[in-house]
Each structure stands twice: as C-alpha cells, then as structure tokens.
Amino acid sequence: MKLSRVTQALYNELAELTIVDAHEHLPPEKAYLSYQYSGANFFAGYIRNDLVSAGLPVEFKNTMRDPGYKDVSEWWPQIAPYWERVKEGSHARAAIITARELYGIEEINDRTINRLADAIIADNTSGLYTRILSERCKARVVLTCVERTDFQDDPLFRVVAPIDVSGTTADSFERLGESTGIRINTLDDLVDASIHRLYQLKETKVVVGFKTKSFYRFEPDEGEANALFKRIRAGQRVIKPFHLRDYLFDKLAGAVADLDMPIAVHAGVWGDFRELDPKYTIDLAIRYPDVHFDLFHLGMPMVRDAAIIGKNFPNVSLNLCWCPVVSQRLTVNVLNEILDLVPLNKIIAFGADYRCVVQKAVGHLVMAREVVASVLGERIESGEITEERALEIGKMWFHDNASEIYKV
Ligand SMILES: [Zn+2]
Structure with a gap:
C-alpha cells in the first residue's frame, strides 16, 4: 500500500510495538519442524484458494498442505499459470512481502522460485x-x-x-469418558464429562x-438431544446431530x-x-x-x-x-x-x-x-x-x- 508521509511515520512507530498474535493454527514447534514444510506449502494458506478460484484443479490444491520435501519441478509448473492471475490479491501479497522481507526476493517468478524454495527449507531448524x-x-x-x-x-x-x-460417534463418547474419568451412559453423563473437559x-x-x-x-431441547444421544450410543450413524450439539453448547x-x-x-x-x-x-x-x-x-x-x-x-x-x-x-x-x-x-x-x-x-x-x-x-x-x-x-x-x- 502506498502510505503518505504521516501514515508512514505512524507505521514506523507501530512497527516498534510488542504485539499479541491473536490467532494462529500452529502446532508446537517440534511437531511443525517434523513436517518439513517446503516451497509448495508457501502457497497453501490461503493462496491455494485463490488459485483454485482462478482455475487450478482442486485435486492439486488438496495436496498443497501435505508435509515433506517436494522438488520445485513437482509443484511450481502447476501453480505458475494461476499465480499470474492471483498475485495482485491480498492472499498473495502476504507471501510477496514475506519473500522480500525475509529473503530479499523482490518478485516470485520462474527465476526466483528455486531460491525461495531453498530458503524456506533452510529455515526449518529449531528456533x-x-x-x-x-x-x-x-x-x-x-x-x-x-x-x-x-x-x-x-x-x-x-x-x-x-x-x-466432536462427539458424533459412540467411540468419541468412549474417548471423552476415558480422558475425563466419567463413564458416559446417559446424556447427563455426557454433559458432565464435556464440562469436566473444559x-x-x-x-x-x-x-x-x-x-x-x-x-x-437450535433452541436447547433435552428431549431431542437425548433421542440423538441414544441413537449414537447404540452405534447408529447420525450425520448431523445438531440438537445434541446445540444442547451441549448451551451447557458448556x-x-x-x-x-x-x-x-x-x-x-x-x-x-x-x-x-x-x-x-x-x-x-x-x-x-x-x-x-x-x-x-x-x-x-x-x-x-x-x-x-x-x-x-x-x-x-x-x-x-x-x-x-x-x-x-x-x-x-x-x-x-x-x-x-x-x-x-x-x-x-x-x-x-x-x-x-x-x-x-x-x-x-x-x-x-x-x-x-x-x-x-x-x-x-x-x-x-x-x-x-x-x-x-x-x-x-x-x-x-x-x-x-x-x-x-x-
Ligand atoms: Zn483460523
């Protein structure tokens, strides 16, 4: 974004502030590093959604969060034509700024993609x-x-x-029972165990x-929730147990x-x-x-x-x-x-x-x-x-x- 002189001065002050990063989906670092993310993953969250919207096959998109090393030749030729259609968007912009700020790469293209991919792999170390x-x-x-x-x-x-x-199967009730030490035989037991978990x-x-x-x-309805609970506990597959979900949420x-x-x-x-x-x-x-x-x-x-x-x-x-x-x-x-x-x-x-x-x-x-x-x-x-x-x-x-x- 083009910032005016005043805005740029404020930006510089803001950049000095300690922050709270108020939302991520990151696992512990040890687990993260074990996934050995490589260059393809750089285009996963959330650029891949724009790439699909631009025409990238959804089957390929679904592989873009997969962990492990992948050679640039395996993924860049698939992404590149669609990258051209999305690179001015906001999802892409975060990636472009990151490549510039961290690795000095001014533009992501055929000439720089190997350098970018190498830099991401080299980053995968403790700390x-x-x-x-x-x-x-x-x-x-x-x-x-x-x-x-x-x-x-x-x-x-x-x-x-x-x-x-995530209690939509008898197995999940079993697991919740084990982790909380509360045997789940009735809907009340399920409520107790769910609250205990919190x-x-x-x-x-x-x-x-x-x-x-x-x-x-839905309005909390004990009768509806109980009927669903009994069906699930009897081993029936219930695809959308909304009344049970909403009854439980109310208690939680x-x-x-x-x-x-x-x-x-x-x-x-x-x-x-x-x-x-x-x-x-x-x-x-x-x-x-x-x-x-x-x-x-x-x-x-x-x-x-x-x-x-x-x-x-x-x-x-x-x-x-x-x-x-x-x-x-x-x-x-x-x-x-x-x-x-x-x-x-x-x-x-x-x-x-x-x-x-x-x-x-x-x-x-x-x-x-x-x-x-x-x-x-x-x-x-x-x-x-x-x-x-x-x-x-x-x-x-x-x-x-x-x-x-x-x-x-
Ligand atoms: Zn989120």
Missing part, C-alpha cells in the same frame, strides 16, 4: 518460531487454535481450544479460551461463564458463508451475557453487521485476524467505519491465522500495520487525533486488548 514470531514480529504471546496442549517447549504460545466436543483444559494453564463458529443454533457456555474465559467465534468467508453469518453471534451475546465472545474475521463479507454487533453488545469484541490477507482494502474501509462505531477496547488488529508456513506471519503483519496506520493516519491528517493518540490506539489494538480479553 524458527522464536526467529519469526518473537524477533521479527515482536510477539509476546501467540494464541493458537489447535486440539492439543503440549506446548511445554513453546512458552510463547497459549491455546484457544475447540469448545464443541475444567481440565483450563487447569493446563496453556488453554486461555475456547472456539466455536457463528452458525444457526454456562461452564465457560463460570471459568471466566472468552469464546472465539469464527464467522464468514469460507464456502457457503451464509451458514457462517456473524448475525448468529447476536443469539450468543444475548443468551450468555456473562461470556465474552471474540468475533473473528469481521464475518467477511458481512463486515458492517459485525461492526454493529461489536458496537451493540458489551460482551462482543471484534478480532481482525485474517482480514488484511482476505482483502486489505476492505479491511481499511471497514476499520475506518469501526473507528466511528465501536469503542477502542473492543478491537484486536492482528492474528496471522496460518498453519503453514509460519514465515508468512511477517508479511501479514506488515499488511495489518499498513491497515491500522492508514486508518489512524488519515485521522491525524484531518486533524481529528494527534500522533500520540494514534499510537495509543495502535497499542490497544495490537497488544493490550487481546492481552486483556484472553488474560495473557
């Missing part, structure tokens, strides 16, 4: 997370959404764990929040209120985004006033709905994780409106949202800083706020708000 996330990005804490808690060697990390128990997760001290999605939920949300932990809520973007409408979070905000909901991605493209939800409900914050790399300009435009609408303590500016490769957090953070600098810089130029005030706001958005909401 990668520290080098990228602590040193480059200045992250004090990284919040990662994964179903594991073995981060004892990664003190930088805290986990936001899925709240929805307490166990909190006790790890690694887990600082839970995560769900903004989808339609009560427990989360007692635990005083936030619930992150994914909204928007993917596939049939009508099913991930941020407006479903209104039901959550009203029904569970004692739970804090951190609404993700501004529910893109329903960004104005998300903004007003953030405005109207004291227990909803807006987490702009992923937004700058979905559309940087959309994020600039709506953040400008959000600044009009939403209290400053309700906004989190950055979460890189990658599982591989972690290096792209660098490019994503540049884009997030550009977004914030351009929105606040415009207000400095119009005389509405001072540079000092802009920096204060930037500090809240990049660090303090996430720190307070997730108590990290």
